[in-house]
Each structure stands twice: as C-alpha cells, then as structure tokens.
Amino acid sequence: xxxxxxxxxxxxxxxxxxxxxxxxxxxxxxxxxxxxxxxxxxxxxxxxxxxxxxxxxxxxxxxxxxxxxxxxxxxxxxxxxxxxxxxxxxxxxxxxxxxxxxxxxxxxxxxxxxxxxxxxxxxxxxxxxxxxxxxxxxxxxxxxxxxxxxxxxxxxxxxxxxxxxxxxxxxxxxxxxxxxxxxxxxxxxxxxxxxxxxxxxxxxxxxxxxxxxxxxxxxxxxxxxxxxxxxxxxxxxxxxxxxxxxxxxxxxxxxxxxxxxxxxxxxxxxxxxxxxxxxxxxxxxxxxxxxxxxxxxxxxxxxxxxxxxxxxxxxxxxxxxxxxxxxxxxxxxxxxxxxxxxxxxxxxxxxxx
Numbered sequence: 001x002x003x004x005x006x007x008x009x010x011x012x013x014x015x016x017x018x019x020x021x022x023x024x025x026x027x028x029x030x031x032x033x034x035x036x037x038x039x040x041x042x043x044x045x046x047x048x049x050x051x052x053x054x055x056x057x058x059x060x061x062x063x064x065x066x067x068x069x070x071x072x073x074x075x076x077x078x079x080x081x082x083x084x085x086x087x088x089x090x091x092x093x094x095x096x097x098x099x100x101x102x103x104x105x106x107x108x109x110x111x112x113x114x115x116x117x118x119x120x121x122x123x124x125x126x127x128x129x130x131x132x133x134x135x136x137x138x139x140x141x142x143x144x145x146x147x148x149x150x151x152x153x154x155x156x157x158x159x160x161x162x163x164x165x166x167x168x169x170x171x172x173x174x175x176x177x178x179x180x181x182x183x184x185x186x187x188x189x190x191x192x193x194x195x196x197x198x199x200x201x202x203x204x205x206x207x208x209x210x211x212x213x214x215x216x217x218x219x220x221x222x223x224x225x226x227x228x229x230x231x232x233x234x235x236x237x238x239x240x241x242x243x244x245x246x247x248x249x250x251x252x253x254x255x256x257x258x259x260x261x262x263x264x265x266x267x268x269x270x271x272x273x274x275x276x277x278x279x280x281x282x283x284x285x286x287x288x289x290x291x292x293x294x295x296x297x298x299x300x301x302x303x304x305x306x307x308x309x310x311x312x313x314x315x316x317x318x319x320x321x322x323x324x325x326x327x328x329x330x331x332x333x334x335x336x337x338x339x340x341x342x343x344x345x346x347x348x349x350x351x352x353x
Contacts, residue, residue, distance in 0.1 A: 008098040009090020009120070012190040015230065016259055019191070023212055023237040026050075030215045030238055039138035039249075046143075046328070047278040051213060051250040053240055057136035058203050058247070058269070068205040068244075069182070069267050073108045075130040081105035088123040090187065111182070117263040121187040127180030134178060134269040136201055136247050143326075146274035146314070147177065147198070153310045178271040185265055189258040191229060195296035196307055197285035198272035200254075203247040207266030210259035211248050212239035217255065225255060226292045252278065253285035277328050279315060283308070283339040290346045305347035312340050 032052045034042065039054045062068050085107065086099040102122075110122065176198065185207070191214065194200050202209070214225065215236045225232040239259075242248060250256060260266055274282060286304060289296050315327060315336060324330050 006094050007091050008094055011094060012188050015190055016188050016257060018233045019237055023239045026238040036138050040141060043138060044141045044143045047281055048251055051248055053248050054138060055246045057138050059133040059137060060131050069111055069265060072267060076104050081108060085124060086126060089120060091120045111265060116265060118184055121184035123187040124182040127182055129178035129180055129269060131269065136203060139201060139273055143275050143277055144273045146276050147272060149314050150310050153314060176272045181268040181270055183260055183266045185260050186262040187260055191255050191257040192297045193253055193255055193289060193295050195298045195300050196304060197252040197282045199251050200270060200272055201247060201249040202268050202270040204242045204244050205267045205269060206244055207264050208261055209242045209266050209268055210239055211242060212237060212257045214255040226295055229295055252282050276326050279327060279336045280332050283336060283343060287343050287346065308340060308343050
C-alpha cells in the first residue's frame with residue numbers, strides 16, 4: 001500500500017514489512033493446536049503460556065447463503081444505519097487520531113460495493129456484537145468467568161437483583177466481553193498488547209486473518225520491545241493465518257500483530273476474558289502496561305484503577321470463602337495482594353501527576 005510517509009498506515013506497513021519476513025509458522029512448543037475438549041481442559045487447568053488455536057467452537061451458525069458481512073449489516077439495519085462509529089483510516093497523519101467518525105450507512109455502502117480493492121483500507125475495531133452465542137465453547141468454564149464477575153460488580157453495586165444500573169454506570173462499564181472486527185483487505189495492525197491485561201479470543205467469520213506474535217520473549221526482549229514498540233523487530237516472531245470458523249485465544253501480555261490480504265474483506269468476532277487462576281500474571285502485565293503506556297492498544301488511565309479495585313474485592317471474597325485453590329493457591333493469593341499494593345501506588349501516583 002502507498003501512504004504518506006507520516007501516516008498511520010505507512011508507519012505500520014513499514015514495521016510489518018520488516019517483521020513478516022522474519023516470521024515463521026510456530027512449532028508445537030510455540031503454540032497449541034487443540035480440539036475443543038482438550039482446549040477446554042487446558043483452560044480450566046490453569047494458565048496457558050502460548051496462543052491456542054482451535055476451530056468449530058462458536059455455537060452460532062450463519063443461516064442462508066449470504067456472506068456473513070452482508071448478514072451483519074442486515075442486523076445493523078434493525079438499529080438504524082444513521083448511527084456513528086470510529087473507523088481507522090491508514091492515510092490519516094500520525095499527528096492526528098488514527099480514526100474518523102463514519103455512519104453505519106457509509107460503512108455499509110463501502111463494504112457491500114463491488115470494488116473490494118483499495119489502497120486506503122478501513123478498519124472497524126469497536127463494533128457492538130449483534131450475534132448470539134459467539135463465545136467459544138472452550139472458554140465457557142468457571143475459570144474463565146472472572147471478567148463476567150467484574151462486570152456484575154461494576155453494574156450491580158450492593159444489589160443482588162437483576163441489573164438495573166444507571167445510565168452513568170453503563171457508560172463507566174466499557175463492554176469488552178464481546179465485539180466485532182470488520183476490515184477491508186490490506187489493513188494491518190502493528191504489534192501491541194491488549195490493554196488492561198486482558199486475555200483475548202478472536203473467531204473469524206469471513207475472509208482470512210493473519211495473526212502474528214512475539215513468541216516466548218525473555219525479560220530482555222520484552223523490555224526492549226517496551227522501550228520501542230513501534231520499531232522493535234528482534235526476537236522470535238511467529239504467525240498463523242486463520243480462516244472462517246477458526247479461533248485464536250492468547251494470554252495476557254501477548255505482543256501480537258494482525259495482517260490481511262489485499263482485496264479480501266475480513267470479519268471476526270472477538271472478546272476478552274480474565275481467568276481466576278491467572279491473577280498473578282494478569283496483575284504483573286497490568287503493572288507493566290501502567291509503566292509503559294505506549295505498549296497497549298488503548299488508554300488505560302481512567303479505568304485501570306477501578307478494574308484492579310473490583311478484582312481485589314472479588315479475590316478477597318473468594319479467599320474468605322475458602323476457595324483459594326480456585327485462585328492458584330495461598331501463595332498465589334499472597335503474591336496477588338502484594339502486587340495490588342504496587343498497582344495501587346502507581347495508579348495514585350499517576351492521579352497526582
């Protein structure tokens with residue numbers, strides 16, 4: 001793609017043009033290729049240390065013969081196509097935000113046109129999920145439900161009744177449980193960590209999505225990437241190309257990038273989870289992200305303190321109930337609370353600063 005030298009697209013494309021030639025498909029020690037039952041078992045056992053790839057784990061099935069992207073816009077029509085959404089546009093200058101506000105009508109007209117090839121491919125990162133039952137089945141176990149409890153605690157307050165949260169509370173809670181990813185072919189995403197220490201799953205609905213990551217970085221590799229995330233190309237890079245029906249799940253702190261074939265539109269459903277058994281690693285990642293704001297894909301400054309505070313309360317409640325084994329054992333609980341004090345100090349320091 002051709003973009004102005006100081007554009008977001010040019011910056012990303014130049015970085016990936018260096019990383020992709022160095023990338024290789026993973027060995028069986030660098031990623032887990034699992035069936036649904038084995039993936040579910042591994043997730044429930046505890047913390048995975050590499051991406052998991054599986055397929056056929058989405059319960060929702062697209063009806064009829066129309067392509068999923070066309071059916072997606074049919075769902076959007078129910079809400080009205082005059083609504084606005086942020087769209088990443090590669091040609092935008094790096095001195096400005098990477099996105100523009102577009103109406104769903106503008107997005108629909110562009111994606112359903114006959115011209116699928118463009119030198120300035122749009123990317124929608126924050127689509128509200130309109131589909132039922134898209135959470136991969138292997139992530140439905142008890143160990144993967146911590147983020148659901150965070151949502152409930154954020155919206156329910158002191159009530160145990162069905163949620164009747166105020167409009168203000170709903171605005172405070174940013175729905176990260178499920179979301180849609182809609183992109184034109186050729187749009188790339190530079191290496192980054194997902195914010196707030198979230199673990200992430202992505203299931204492709206249409207097209208092909210290239211998922212790459214920095215495999216098992218040592219402390220020095222990670223520290224160097226943190227110092228220069230927009231130029232670091234060393235380390236061991238791996239990739240897998242996902243097609244419709246395939247899912248990738250990757251743990252907190254995974255440094256990853258996305259690439260797409262020119263002329264092929266892609267649509268995926270994704271979401272975040274947190275695992276009860278992975279509290280220590282999660283909080284270590286959060287602290288690292290608080291110390292290195294450029295490492296993540298979104299601003300954490302207004303929400304991370306609230307998130308850590310809610311998790312702390314949930315952990316305390318579960319420990320008080322004697323369920324420390326769910327949390328990785330007493331030692332893990334003690335380490336979590338020690339790290340929480342560090343996170344609280346950093347958050348309060350940033351508030352004062």
